[in-house]
Amino acid sequence: AQSVTQLDSQVPVFEEAPVELRCNYSSSVSVYLFWYVQYPNQGLQLLLKYLSGSTLVKSINGFEAEFNKSQTSFHLRKPSVHISDTAEYFCAVSVDTGFQKLVFGTGTRLLVSP
């Protein structure tokens, strides 16, 4: 069975500072990896995903994540955060079971302060 670990439940950071949100997964088969973001009082939105090819994937708002197979990690990074990045971030994994069932981590709350 697959599982996802997000060790940090909350990450406080100052505006314009860099941030890394950690995600590790366990799976015995090839996986597909996702980061979803949930802004306050909003639904989950896809931030970025890794399916195959280049191990570095980027979002339109400056986040990036790198798939590291040997470390079984898919950490999310941003070199300079904004107040508007305050949200909860969920890492998820899926495998090819015939359909895409997402297994989520417990989430990391990113708190950006001035």
Place this chain on the structure above:
Amino acid sequence: GAGVSQSPSNKVTEKGKDVELRCDPISGHTALYWYRQSLGQGLEFLIYFQGNSAPDKSGLPSDRFSAERTGGSVSTLTIQRTQQEDSAVYLCASSLAGGVGETQYFGPGTRLLVL
């Protein structure tokens, strides 16, 4: 529609009552998923629909939970004889065909509180 919609947005019920939660997926999406988001449990998969069929119900926590989908569109999640541990946010998502790598689009959720 423009996105996945869910109703009601909030539901407060008494222990032992039945509740129905509704999901309207994006038009044309054949795949529909229900997840539950609760404190301490994170986001858990409940059930997957492809069209009107549910090939995977493995996440339903007990036989008090059931779901159906009609016309390949609207889905209803029913919880019978609600318990306090059922309190959570119930999220619905849809994707175009359910294939691997497809983006799942989530609704805003229904927040259920069982007193």
